[in-house]
Amino acid sequence: MARPLRIxxxxxxxxxxxxxNEQKDVFRDDKDRAIFLDVLAGCCNLFNWLCHAYCLMxxxxxxxxxxxxxxxxxxxxxxxxxxxxxxxxNHHRVDHIFQGRFKAILxxxxxxxxxxxxxxxxxxxxxxxxxxxxxxxxx
Numbered sequence: 599m600a601r602p603l604r605i606x607x608x609x610x611x612x613x614x615x616x617x618x619n620e621q622k623d624v625f626r627d628d629k630d631r632a633i634f635l636d637v638l639a640g641c642c643n644l645f646n647w648l649c650h651a652y653c654l655m656x657x658x659x660x661x662x663x664x665x666x667x668x669x670x671x672x673x674x675x676x677x678x679x680x681x682x683x684x685x686x687x688n689h690h691r692v693d694h695i696f697q698g699r700f701k702a703i704l705x706x707x708x709x710x711x712x713x714x715x716x717x718x719x720x721x722x723x724x725x726x727x728x729x730x731x732x733x734x735x736x737x
Contacts, residue, residue, distance in 0.1 A: 601699070604670060604671055604702060605704055606665065606668045606669070606670050606671060607665075607668045608665070608666060608667055608668040609664065609665070609666065609668075610664070610665050610668060610670070610704060611650075611662065611663070611664050611704070611705040611707055611711060611714075612661075612662070612663050612664075612665070612670060612702040612703060612704060612705060613660065613661070613662055613702070613703045613705055613714045613717070613718065614660070614661040614662075614663055614670075614674065614700055614701065614702045614703075615658060615659065615660050615661075615700065615701045616658060616659060616674075616678060616696050616697075616700040616701070617657060617658040617696065617697045618656075618657040618658060618695060618696065618697060619693075619694055619695055619696060619697040620697070621657050621697075622657060622695070623656045623657050624656075624657060624658065624659070624681075624685065624695050624696065625654050625655070625656055625657075625659075626689065629688070630685060630688070631654050633681065633684050633685070633688070634654060634659070634681050635652075635654075637677055637680050637681045637684065638652070638661075638677060640676075640680075641673045641676055641677045644673070644676065645665070645667065645669040645672060645673035645676070646665070646666040646667045646669065647663050647664065647665055647666065647669070647673055648663070648664040648666060649661060649662070649663055649664075650662040650663070650664060650711075650715060651714070651715045651718045651719055652718065653718045653719060653721045653722065655721065655722065655725065655727070656727075660717075660718040660721055661718070662705070662711075662714050662715055662718055670702060674700050674702075678696050678700065681695075682694060682695050682696065
């Protein structure tokens with residue numbers, strides 16, 4: 599059975615998540631987080647994305663992405679692929695680090711955008727990793 603096609607179109611907004619394989623960490627330290635954010639910035643430039651919000655947890659990440667040109671799948675292949683190569687190089691390992699396909703939930707701009715932002719940025723607090731929003735950016 600074929601997997602369902604993703605809905606992609608110019609101007610679409612998505613809540614995107616990708617989890618570590620076997621629920622293992624994909625961010626071991628601040629260097630990993632900085633590398634990921636650098637690769638994400640490159641994707642935003644290369645694929646004409648607008649990143650509205652993000653949260654880097656230990657074993658997964660959340661993004662709120664607007665695809666100006668409708669390039670979600672191409673950009674995510676680049677993001678997860680390039681980050682995996684850099685992670686593997688830095689940690690002297692091989693193989694994939696992300697589990698399966700990334701998840702992308704289409705966001706209705708007028709009714710769900712604010713709630714998606716709130717969910718993403720407060721995720722470390724709801725997970726018990728941080729106690730205040732100011733500390734959430736350290737997870």
